[in-house]
Amino acid sequence: MVRMTDKVTIDHRIMGGVPCIAGTRIPVATVIGLLGGGYAVDEVLAEYPTLTRDDVLAALRFAASAVDERELPLRLSA
Numbered sequence: 785m786v787r788m789t790d791k792v793t794i795d796h797r798i799m800g801g802v803p804c805i806a807g808t809r810i811p812v813a814t815v816i817g818l819l820g821g822g823y824a825v826d827e828v829l830a831e832y833p834t835l836t837r838d839d840v841l842a843a844l845r846f847a848a849s850a851v852d853e854r855e856l857p858l859r860l861s862a
Contacts, residue, residue, distance in 0.1 A: 791842030803846060805839045808832075815843040 793806045803812040810832055818828050825840050 791839055792846045805835060805843065808834055808839075810835065812843045812846050815840055816847045819844070 791806050792803050792812055794801055794803050798804055799809055799811055804810055805812065805815065815828060815832075815835070818831065819825070819840070823831070825837060828840055829835055829837065
């Protein structure tokens with residue numbers, strides 16, 4: 785198991801290794817998808833009562849960190 789933060793873990797035995805909120809089987813992508821779909825934090829918490837506000841904020845921090853990583857595409861010369 786890889787602990788990405790105190791609230792986000794990656795474990796190949798849980799959900800196939802996708803980043804999840806620690807101690808749950810709730811993928812970070814699910815939480816971010818709900819927020820991106822217009823859900824307020826309180827609505828996410830209502831949908832997933834085992835989550836805390838700190839869990840939701842950790843998912844946002846994890847997602848921000850993930851998109852901050854840069855991969856430069858290689859240009860193939862003709």
